[in-house]
Amino acid sequence: MSKNTFCTYETAWCPGCGNFNILECLKTALEELGKDPYEVMMVAGIGQAAKTPQYISANTFCGLHGRSLPAAVATKIANVNLTVIVDTGDGDSYGEGGNHFIHNIRRNVDITHFVHDNQIYALTKGQASPTSMEGLVTEVQTDGSMNTPLNPVLMAIAAGSGFVARAFTGHKEQLVSIMKQAIEYEGYAIVDILQPCISFNKVNTFGWYNKRVYNLDSSYDPSNKLAAMEKAMEFNDKIPLGILYQEPKKTYHQKNTVLKTGIQLLDQVTDPTVVKSLLKEFI
Ligand SMILES: Cc1ncc(C[n+]2csc(CCOP(=O)(O)OP(=O)(O)O)c2C)c(N)n1
Numbered sequence: 001m002s003k004n005t006f007c008t009y010e011t012a013w014c015p016g017c018g019n020f021n022i023l024e025c026l027k028t029a030l031e032e033l034g035k036d037p038y039e040v041m042m043v044a045g046i047g048q049a050a051k052t053p054q055y056i057s058a059n060t061f062c063g064l065h066g067r068s069l070p071a072a073v074a075t076k077i078a079n080v081n082l083t084v085i086v087d088t089g090d091g092d093s094y095g096e097g098g099n100h101f102i103h104n105i106r107r108n109v110d111i112t113h114f115v116h117d118n119q120i121y122a123l124t125k126g127q128a129s130p131t132s133m134e135g136l137v138t139e140v141q142t143d144g145s146m147n148t149p150l151n152p153v154l155m156a157i158a159a160g161s162g163f164v165a166r167a168f169t170g171h172k173e174q175l176v177s178i179m180k181q182a183i184e185y186e187g188y189a190i191v192d193i194l195q196p197c198i199s200f201n202k203v204n205t206f207g208w209y210n211k212r213v214y215n216l217d218s219s220y221d222p223s224n225k226l227a228a229m230e231k232a233m234e235f236n237d238k239i240p241l242g243i244l245y246q247e248p249k250k251t252y253h254q255k256n257t258v259l260k261t262g263i264q265l266l267d268q269v270t271d272p273t274v275v276k277s278l279l280k281e282f283i
Pocket residue numbers: 046047048049050064065088089090091092093096116118120121122123124129
């Protein structure tokens with residue numbers, strides 16, 4: 001398969017943005033998995049990160065801010081054969097979409113969620129996001145963000161996600177490998193990707209991350225939930241990269257009475273006479 005299967009488009013990102021590496025790694029991961037564009041559905045809400053689906057040749061749904069997960073879940077339920085990937089920002093995923101994030105984990109629909117975590121709202125020019133560090137000064141938070149940052153990987157493990165990873169745009173080979181494993185994981189997989197925003201986050205820069213990140217080594221056991229929670233809490237002088245937690249879990253499709261029989265919305269033929277008679281009951 002050619003490297004250009006998923007095509008290259010002009011972007012509206014700032015030169016030097018971490019989003020470029022995520023886009024490139026995503027295309028590489030999909031190509032290495034042998035996916036064709038028609039098999040892939042890219043979903044996002046609103047944001048700089050949320051533009052990613054527009055820069056890749058596949059099926060695309062860009063919806064409302066914070067509402068990417070419901071659209072992704074609906075897509076997978078309608079057509080189980082699609083590889084459904086949510087590719088969006090930290091604000092979209094954990095702020096406006098925070099409620100969906102938690103309850104989507106509980107449902108465990110087989111979708112993959114890549115979060116471009118630049119710890120800022122970039123599209124709207126630099127307000128604090130849920131992962132912004134306490135004290136981060138922005139044009140809105142002039143005295144520094146007062147809120148405790150949310151720890152998305154710790155939250156995901158605690159809420160019961162079966163695949164939780166952390167990656168960094170500066171480690172491309174590892175990012176591709178994690179992306180491939182997340183896409184292949186049967187169930188909801190979340191990868192929080194540390195992504196420098198060169199325009200609006202002058203604290204968490206490429207150098208800031210590069211100084212702190214280290215790879216989990218082969219002695220690390222990702223099936224140990226308590227150890228994973230402890231690792232997930234490291235976000236100071238040291239930040240671990242890799243698959244923090246992984247366990248096999250029954251998916252929504254394996255549990256749902258109808259879906260587990262293989263019946264899906266895409267194959268349903270709607271008989272208008274039945275719909276009409278049902279509607280009549282309410283008129
Ligand atoms: C319902 C709604 N609320 C707020 C906004 C404004 N808005 C658009 S993008 C955005 C934040 C995006 O941040 P993030 O998801 O982190 O993406 P980034 O731009 O940092 O990549 C906000 C608050 C909106 N468009 N719609």
